[in-house]
Amino acid sequence: xISATCVAPVNIALIKYWGKRHEDLILPVNDSISMTLSTDExxxxxxxxxxxxxxxxRMWLNGEEVPFEGSPRLQRCLKEVHRLAVxxxxxxxxxxxxxxxxxxxxxxxxxxxxxSAAGYACLVYSLSRLYxxxxxxxxxxxxxxxxxxxxxxxxxxxxxWHRGALDDGSDSVAKQIAPxxxxxxxxxxxxxxxxxxxxxxSTKGMQQAVKTSQLIKHRVDKVVPERIxxxxxxxxxxxxxxxxxxxxxxxxxxxxxxxxTFPPCVYMNDxxxxxxxxxxxxxxxxxGYHAAYTFDAGPNACLYxxxxxxxxxxxxxxxxxxxxSFDSDTYLRGLSVPKVDKSHKIDPAQRNKIDSxxxxxxxxxRYIIHTKxxxxxxxxxxxxxxxxxxxxxxxxx
Amino acid sequence: xISATCVAPVNIALIKYWGKRHEDLILPVNDSISMTLSTDExxxxxxxxxxxxxxxxRMWLNGEEVPFEGSPRLQRCLKEVHRLAVxxxxxxxxxxxxxxxxxxxxxxxxxxxxxSAAGYACLVYSLSRLYxxxxxxxxxxxxxxxxxxxxxxxxxxxxxWHRGALDDGSDSVAKQIAPxxxxxxxxxxxxxxxxxxxxxxSTKGMQQAVKTSQLIKHRVDKVVPERIxxxxxxxxxxxxxxxxxxxxxxxxxxxxxxxxTFPPCVYMNDxxxxxxxxxxxxxxxxxGYHAAYTFDAGPNACLYxxxxxxxxxxxxxxxxxxxxSFDSDTYLRGLSVPKVDKSHKIDPAQRNKIDSxxxxxxxxxRYIIHTKxxxxxxxxxxxxxxxxxxxxxxxxx
Numbered sequence: 001x002i003s004a005t006c007v008a009p010v011n012i013a014l015i016k017y018w019g020k021r022h023e024d025l026i027l028p029v030n031d032s033i034s035m036t037l038s039t040d041e042x043x044x045x046x047x048x049x050x051x052x053x054x055x056x057x058r059m060w061l062n063g064e065e066v067p068f069e070g071s072p073r074l075q076r077c078l079k080e081v082h083r084l085a086v087x088x089x090x091x092x093x094x095x096x097x098x099x100x101x102x103x104x105x106x107x108x109x110x111x112x113x114x115x116s117a118a119g120y121a122c123l124v125y126s127l128s129r130l131y132x133x134x135x136x137x138x139x140x141x142x143x144x145x146x147x148x149x150x151x152x153x154x155x156x157x158x159x160x161w162h163r164g165a166l167d168d169g170s171d172s173v174a175k176q177i178a179p180x181x182x183x184x185x186x187x188x189x190x191x192x193x194x195x196x197x198x199x200x201x202s203t204k205g206m207q208q209a210v211k212t213s214q215l216i217k218h219r220v221d222k223v224v225p226e227r228i229x230x231x232x233x234x235x236x237x238x239x240x241x242x243x244x245x246x247x248x249x250x251x252x253x254x255x256x257x258x259x260x261t262f263p264p265c266v267y268m269n270d271x272x273x274x275x276x277x278x279x280x281x282x283x284x285x286x287x288g289y290h291a292a293y294t295f296d297a298g299p300n301a302c303l304y305x306x307x308x309x310x311x312x313x314x315x316x317x318x319x320x321x322x323x324x325s326f327d328s329d330t331y332l333r334g335l336s337v338p339k340v341d342k343s344h345k346i347d348p349a350q351r352n353k354i355d356s357x358x359x360x361x362x363x364x365x366r367y368i369i370h371t372k373x374x375x376x377x378x379x380x381x382x383x384x385x386x387x388x389x390x391x392x393x394x395x396x397x
Numbered sequence: 398x399i400s401a402t403c404v405a406p407v408n409i410a411l412i413k414y415w416g417k418r419h420e421d422l423i424l425p426v427n428d429s430i431s432m433t434l435s436t437d438e439x440x441x442x443x444x445x446x447x448x449x450x451x452x453x454x455r456m457w458l459n460g461e462e463v464p465f466e467g468s469p470r471l472q473r474c475l476k477e478v479h480r481l482a483v484x485x486x487x488x489x490x491x492x493x494x495x496x497x498x499x500x501x502x503x504x505x506x507x508x509x510x511x512x513s514a515a516g517y518a519c520l521v522y523s524l525s526r527l528y529x530x531x532x533x534x535x536x537x538x539x540x541x542x543x544x545x546x547x548x549x550x551x552x553x554x555x556x557x558w559h560r561g562a563l564d565d566g567s568d569s570v571a572k573q574i575a576p577x578x579x580x581x582x583x584x585x586x587x588x589x590x591x592x593x594x595x596x597x598x599s600t601k602g603m604q605q606a607v608k609t610s611q612l613i614k615h616r617v618d619k620v621v622p623e624r625i626x627x628x629x630x631x632x633x634x635x636x637x638x639x640x641x642x643x644x645x646x647x648x649x650x651x652x653x654x655x656x657x658t659f660p661p662c663v664y665m666n667d668x669x670x671x672x673x674x675x676x677x678x679x680x681x682x683x684x685g686y687h688a689a690y691t692f693d694a695g696p697n698a699c700l701y702x703x704x705x706x707x708x709x710x711x712x713x714x715x716x717x718x719x720x721x722s723f724d725s726d727t728y729l730r731g732l733s734v735p736k737v738d739k740s741h742k743i744d745p746a747q748r749n750k751i752d753s754x755x756x757x758x759x760x761x762x763r764y765i766i767h768t769k770x771x772x773x774x775x776x777x778x779x780x781x782x783x784x785x786x787x788x789x790x791x792x793x794x
C-alpha cells in the first residue's frame with residue numbers, strides 16, 4: 001500500500017476562460033491568465049492510496065462516497081496519469097493496483113468558488129506524487145482534462161493557460177508567468193454574496209456561448225490576445241493600474257458574452273453590480289485604481305488590492321455594505337487586517353469623501369475572505385492523510 | 398394667433414439604437430427598427446401656439462415652465478422647422494412670431510418609457526402642422542435632432558431608422574416598413590418594475606459605449622446589418638418566431654454592450670433577469686415563441702405577444718409574479734384582456750406545466766400596461782388645446 005496527500009490552491013482568472021474548442025479534451029477558445037491564491041485560506045486536500053488489495057477504484061468527496069465509474073473526467077485523468085507513468089519509466093505503483101481517493105475542500109461549496117479547479121489540480125498532483133511523475137507542462141494537460149482551469153492551479157503566482165493550436169491538446173498547457181514572490185503584496189478580498197437563483201452550469205453556459213453568442217468570436221480573436229500581452233507586461237512591471245483596468249474590463253466582457261448567449265446566462269446579481277459601482281466610485285475618490293473586481297460564474301466578488309490598501313478598502317466596504325456580523329469571528333475570514341490608521345496615508349479630503357458615502361446595502365455578504373497570492377500544490381506528510389488503510393478517517397465536513 | 402395640438406406615440410425598439418457617430422446631429426452608429434405603440438394607451442400631447450404678441454419663446458412640460466433657452470436640442474428643432482418652412486414655401490406663420498409650447502405625457506415618467514422620443518416627435522409634428530410642412534423623411538431628421546429615436550415615432554406600425562452615410566445627417570432618416578394594419582394583432586405588455594438605483598443616462602451610456610466597448614464595433618459592423626434584414630423579412634411574413642428570436646437576442650446584446658462599457662452600464666436588475674428566464678421557460682412549455690422580451694435603458698420589460706396569446710401569458714405572469722393588486726383598477730392598465738378560457742386553445746399538458754410553475758417573485762411590478770401596435774402622430778381639434786391664449790390651461794399633472 002502506497003499513499004500521497006497533497007494540498008492544491010484555488011486560482012482566480014484575471015483574463016477569463018470561457019468557451020471550449022473541444023469538449024472532451026477541454027481545449028479553450030482563448031488563452032487565460034489567473035492568480036493562484038494562498039492555500040492557507042483556501043485549498044483542496046486530497047489523499048490517494050494505491051494497493052494490491054483494493055478490488056475497485058473508489059472515491060470520497062468531502063466525506064461522501066461518489067461513484068468512480070460515473071465520472072468520465074476522473075477516469076480520463078487516471079488513464080493519463082498511467083500513460084505518463086509509463087512514459088516516465090516510473091514503476092513505483094504497479095498498473096494493476098486500484099486506487100482510493102479522498103478529497104476535501106477547506107471552504108464551503110456555497111462560497112461559489114472554483115472548487116473543481118482546486119479539486120482536480122489536487123487530484124492530479126497527488127497522483128503525480130504517487131506515481132512519481134514530475135510536475136511539468138505535460139502534467140497540466142492532465143489536470144486540464146479534469147476541469148479546464150485546474151491546469152492553472154498546478155502553479156503558484158501568476159499563470160497563463162495557453163489555448164494551444166494542436167488538435168490533440170498537447171500544447172494547451174499552463175505555464176507560470178511569475179512566482180508569488182514576484183508580487184507578494186497582492187492581496188484579495190472575496191465578498192461572498194447571498195444568492196439563491198438557479199444558474200446555468202458553467203460547462204453548459206460555455207457551450208451555449210460558443211454556439212450562440214455573436215460577440216464571442218471578436219473577443220477570442222481580437223480582444224483577448226491584446227489583453228494577454230498587456231496583462232503579462234503589467235504583472236512584470238508591478239503595474240497595478242493596468243492590472244486593475246484589464247482585470248475589471250475582462251470580467252465585464254465575460255459577463256457581457258454570457259448575456260449575449262441565447263438564452264442569456266446571468267451570473268452577477270444586483271449586489272454584484274452594486275459592488276462594481278462602488279469599486280468605481282472608490283477608485284475615483286482615491287484618484288487611481290486601489291481595487292479591481294472580478295466575477296466568475298456566480299455573484300461573488302473577488303477584489304484584488306495591494307496589501308497596504310486593504311485596511312482602507314475594507315473600512316469603506318463596511319461603510320457602504322454594513323453587516324451586523326462585522327465583529328463576529330466568522331464574518332471576516334483569513335488573513336488578519338490591521339486597523340485603519342486614520343492619520344496615515346489617506347488624504348483628509350479622500351477620507352471625508354469615504355466617510356460621506358451612503359449605505360448601499362445592509363448584510364449583503366455572508367462573509368468576506370481575506371487572502372493573497374500563493375504557491376502551487378505541495379505534498380504533506382503522511383500524518384495528514386485522509387485515508388487510513390484506504391478508507392476515510394471519518395466523515396469529513 | 399395660430400395653434401396646433403397633436404398626439405404622438407411611444408415606440409419600442411426591436412433592434413436597438415445604441416451609440417452615436419455624431420453627438421450634435423444625433424447620427425447613430427447603426428440602423429434600428431421599432432414598433433410604434435398605440436396612442437390610446439401611451440402618448441405625448443403637445444400644443445404649439447405662435448403669435449405676433451408673444452415676446453419670447455416659452456415652454457411648459459407637464460405643466461411646469463422650463464427654460465426654453467436652456468435646451469440646445471429644442472432650439473435646433475425649431476430652427477430646422479423654420480428652415481423647412483422656407484424650403485417648402487410655407488408662409489402660414491411669419492418667421493418673426495415667437496411660439497409657446499405645452500407638452501404632457503399621459504403616462505408617468507416613473508414608467509421609465511422613452512418619453513423624450515414621444516415628446517420630441519410630438520413637438521416636431523405639431524410644429525409641422527403649425528408651419529404647414531409635410532410629414533416626410535426630411536421631417537424625421539428634425540425629430541432625430543431632438544432625441545434620436547423620436548424620428549421613429551413620426552410613423553405608425555414598424556419603422557426603420559437608417560443610419561445614413563452622409564456627414565450632414567440628411568440621409569439618417571426614419572421610414573415606415575409596414576403600417577400597423579399589417580400586423581394588427583401584435584400586442585404588447587409592459588411590466589413596470591420597481592427600481593431605485595441611480596442609472597447612467599442613456600446619452601452618457603452611449604458615449605461611453607462607443608469610446609470603451611471593444612465589442613460594439615462587431616455589433617455595428619456585422620450583427621446589426623444581418624438582423625435588420627432578417628427582422629424586416631420576419632415582419633413582412635408575419636413570422637412571429639423569427640421576430641421574437643431577433644428581438645430577444647438584440648435586447649440581450651444591447652445590454653451585453655452596456656456591460657462591456659467601462660465603467661459598465663447596468664440597466665436591467667434581478668427582476669428583469671427573472672422575467673427573461675421566465676419568458677424562456679414559458680416559450681419552452683408552449684413549444685415555440687409565444688412571447689418576446691425587450692428591455693431599454695431601464696429595468697422594465699416590454700413583452701411582444703400576439704393578441705390571441707395575451708390571456709394565457711398574463712395568466713402565467715400572474716402565477717409566477719403574483720401581485721396583491723392584481724384585481725385593482727390601476728394594476729392592469731390599457732386594453733382589456735379576455736379571461737383565459739381554460740378549455741380552449743391550450744394543451745392540457747401545457748396547462749399542467751404552467752399551473753405547476755413556482756412563484757418567482759411577489760409584487761415585482763408596479764403595474765402592467767397592455768397595448769398594441771398603433772398609428773403615428775395625429776392632429777387633434779382645437780378643443781384639445783393645452784394652451785388658452787398662449788398660456789397653460791391649468792397645471793397639468
